[in-house]
Amino acid sequence: MRHAFPALLALLLGTSLNLAAAEFEANPCDLQDAYSSLEGQEMVEAAEDGHVSAQYNLALSYDEGNDGFEQDAVKAAEWYAKAAEQGHACAQYNLAVGYERGLGLDVDLGQAAYWYQQAAKQGDSDAQYNLAVCYEEGSGVEQDYSQALYWYRKSAAQGDADAQFELGNFYRVGKGLASDLKQARQWYRKAAEQDHEGAATALEELDEEADGSSAQES
Known part of the structure; x- marks a missing residue:
């Protein structure tokens, strides 16, 4: 904490x-x-x-x-x-x-x-x-x-950036609720806008995962 x-x-x-x-x-x-x-x-x-x-x-x-x-x-x-x-x-x-x-x-x-x-x-x-x-x-x-x-x-x-980041994590992995990458992005973005490094990294990872999925489908 x-x-x-x-x-x-x-x-x-x-x-x-x-x-x-x-x-x-x-x-x-x-x-x-x-x-x-x-x-x-x-x-x-x-x-x-x-x-x-x-x-x-x-x-x-x-x-x-x-x-x-x-x-x-x-x-x-x-x-x-x-x-x-x-x-x-x-x-x-x-x-x-x-x-x-x-x-x-x-x-x-x-x-x-x-x-x-x-x-x-x-x-x-x-x-x-x-x-x-x-x-x-x-x-x-x-x-x-x-x-x-x-x-x-x-x-x-x-407006707490750490809390916003943790919400993003919960939605990303589906901890205690259904996984929802759209919601995860939303909360990561809010935290990243406050210069939260972990959230910025998480957004990059989600983008890379999305690009990888698109490449496999094509």
């Missing part, structure tokens, strides 16, 4: 990730209130008083090690959990990643799938994609291609 706590996984893997955890296509958790702009001790006090936007921002501060807070995966996970339990979609997503990757938490794929689902239901396209992967692979949930398709469609409809 992709994505994780924005700064911590980048340090673990040495890769370039999306460092803005709240920047999702659907933006379901762009919560601006009297507590969302607090910093330092005021943010801590608001978080301790149960204000969800402060809890999430405090989690991010521990996650990324900024705003004067030392990076601490355990504390980040604790505050993501508090915000997640209050329905904060981005906190739910990051908590899921924490359970999946073991960032400040013991690995628990069942909990990862649960929290991906909570965020996915609120329209988070990254959570929808990761939940689809859970169902496709049977990670933390019983393998279910129909559910994988459902959540890939949700994510793809929001």
